[in-house]
Amino acid sequence: MTCTELHERLDAHLDGDLPPEQSAALAGHASTCAECRAELALARRVHRELREMGSALCPEVVFEATLTRVASLERPRAPRPPVAGRARSHWRVAVGGCVLLGALVLGVLRFPSAPSEPMYSHEEIAEAHRQVELAFALVGRAGLDAGLYLHDTVMGEHVVPPLQRHLGAP
Amino acid sequence: MPLPHAAIAAHRHLVYGYALHLLGDASDAADVTQEVLVRLWRQGEGIEPERRTAWVLRVTRNACLDALRARQTRRAYTPNDALAVDAAPCNGESPHTLTEAADFKRRLERALDHLNEPYRSIIILREIQALPYTDIAETLDLPLNTLKVYLHRARRSLREALRAAVPAEDLLP
Numbered sequence: 001m002t003c004t005e006l007h008e009r010l011d012a013h014l015d016g017d018l019p020p021e022q023s024a025a026l027a028g029h030a031s032t033c034a035e036c037r038a039e040l041a042l043a044r045r046v047h048r049e050l051r052e053m054g055s056a057l058c059p060e061v062v063f064e065a066t067l068t069r070v071a072s073l074e075r076p077r078a079p080r081p082p083v084a085g086r087a088r089s090h091w092r093v094a095v096g097g098c099v100l101l102g103a104l105v106l107g108v109l110r111f112p113s114a115p116s117e118p119m120y121s122h123e124e125i126a127e128a129h130r131q132v133e134l135a136f137a138l139v140g141r142a143g144l145d146a147g148l149y150l151h152d153t154v155m156g157e158h159v160v161p162p163l164q165r166h167l168g169a170p
Numbered sequence: 171m172p173l174p175h176a177a178i179a180a181h182r183h184l185v186y187g188y189a190l191h192l193l194g195d196a197s198d199a200a201d202v203t204q205e206v207l208v209r210l211w212r213q214g215e216g217i218e219p220e221r222r223t224a225w226v227l228r229v230t231r232n233a234c235l236d237a238l239r240a241r242q243t244r245r246a247y248t249p250n251d252a253l254a255v256d257a258a259p260c261n262g263e264s265p266h267t268l269t270e271a272a273d274f275k276r277r278l279e280r281a282l283d284h285l286n287e288p289y290r291s292i293i294i295l296r297e298i299q300a301l302p303y304t305d306i307a308e309t310l311d312l313p314l315n316t317l318k319v320y321l322h323r324a325r326r327s328l329r330e331a332l333r334a335a336v337p338a339e340d341l342l343p
Contacts, residue, residue, distance in 0.1 A: 011322050042329050049278050050297035055187030062200040063182050066207045067175060073208070074172070 001029040006036045010043050129164060172214040178207050181226045184299065188227060191294045192234040194283065198241075202233045223301075224308035231291060231309065274332070281331035288312070289324035296321055 001022075006029055012018045013026050030037045120128075185206050189199035206229050210222075217225050282293060288310045295306045307317045
């Protein structure tokens with residue numbers, strides 16, 4: 001075995017991974033070469049010292065602190081507001097709603113609305129109608145400018161007549 | 171489902187030892203150990219039991235590297251530094267031998283401290299903690315053959331650092 005071969009196989013020899021005949025050859029070379037003998041001794045010593053350093057043991061106090069943290073995480077979270085409290089707030093809303101509804105019903109029964117009379121003159125309604133048509137014309141123009149297409153049926157059937165009815169137009 | 175406490179306990183020394191050698195500071199190692207073990211407990215049975223060791227070591231290493239980046243410096247872990255000579259068993263050895271042994275140990279620790287990653291981790295996990303190659307390879311995400319090449323380089327680097335400092339006649343029996 002040469003010095004180079006010994007250097008290459010030193011680790012395998014120390015790990016016990018070298019076949020017995022190669023280990024014997026390595027030892028044989030080391031016995032005749034002072035430099036390789038020193039290298040082998042150094043490798044053995046480093047190996048031994050590192051093993052003796054050993055893995056430090058985790059102090060009990062560290063592990064106990066870990067278990068304390070784990071226990072705090074295991075505990076259930078803070079309880080939500082009691083169900084009775086939440087139910088009470090729901091009841092408040094329901095009762096409030098009933099009172100309001102009752103007041104409305106009573107108001108309607110007690111003070112029935114007067115017979116409807118036109119609140120606006122025919123001239124005012126006609127003017128409003130004209131304003132609405134103008135507004136729709138503007139909307140339609142804006143729609144065209146924006147590249148939108150408004151169906152006449154939509155405007156003519158579903159928008160203008162209900163508005164007219166609402167305004168009391170002739 | 172979280173892990174039972176016994177499963178966490180089984181990994182505590184491994185985590186603490188690795189963190190202590192990487193960080194060189196018992197207080198920082200304790201912090202990392204707690205973090206890693208709590209994370210292990212949280213992960214619970216989501217990690218396959220046969221991969222748990224590698225998972226724990228990988229998380230420990232990442233936590234240590236983060237701590238080192240935050241700290242910017244690494245301190246050598248010297249368990250017997252101050253007491254090396256006094257605490258060493260006498261066994262009839264001469265004061266010169268005891269001093270030389272303490273000196274060698276100190277130099278070795280310093281040489282280990284100067285190794286870069288992943289060489290340092292490889293030495294810690296293989297030489298100090300005596301873990302199997304497969305666990306180390308999975309921890310460091312290295313192919314097995316690459317790991318062995320790196321281990322060889324790391325050992326050679328340690329020897330070179332010590333060879334320059336220790337006379338050959340001190341090594342030979």
